[in-house]
Amino acid sequence: MKKYIFTEGQIKNIIKTQINEQTEELNFNKAVQCFLNKLYKTNIAIDGDHGPKTEPLIKKLQTSRGVWPVDGVWGPDTYKKLKPNEVEMFEDCRSEYGDIVDKAAHGLKQVGKKISNMF
Numbered sequence: 001m002k003k004y005i006f007t008e009g010q011i012k013n014i015i016k017t018q019i020n021e022q023t024e025e026l027n028f029n030k031a032v033q034c035f036l037n038k039l040y041k042t043n044i045a046i047d048g049d050h051g052p053k054t055e056p057l058i059k060k061l062q063t064s065r066g067v068w069p070v071d072g073v074w075g076p077d078t079y080k081k082l083k084p085n086e087v088e089m090f091e092d093c094r095s096e097y098g099d100i101v102d103k104a105a106h107g108l109k110q111v112g113k114k115i116s117n118m119f
């Protein structure tokens with residue numbers, strides 16, 4: 001049996017990394033659920049759980065957009081098939097449920113749009 005010895009700093013770093021990864025995934029799943037609610041006018045819970053109500057809606061989107069394989073998992077191919085107005089809708093959800101970096105990036109895009117509309 002192997003024994004591992006970690007310093008307190010190493011343990012804190014491992015825990016922090018795990019929490020950040022879980023939080024990022026949870027926030028991303030919430031953004032997907034928010035988007036699906038807006039797109040299909042549904043009311044699935046925005047809880048970050050990729051469960052039995054989320055997966056069929058992703059499959060429906062993938063089928064309608066020609067994403068292959070239709071697996072019910074949101075990935076880059078699904079995102080690439082979104083229409084421009086849907087990308088904006090998804091980014092709004094990502095801003096709403098994302099971390100501070102997502103919120104700041106979205107805010108800067110909105111400011112840029114307002115400035116470009118002025119000219």
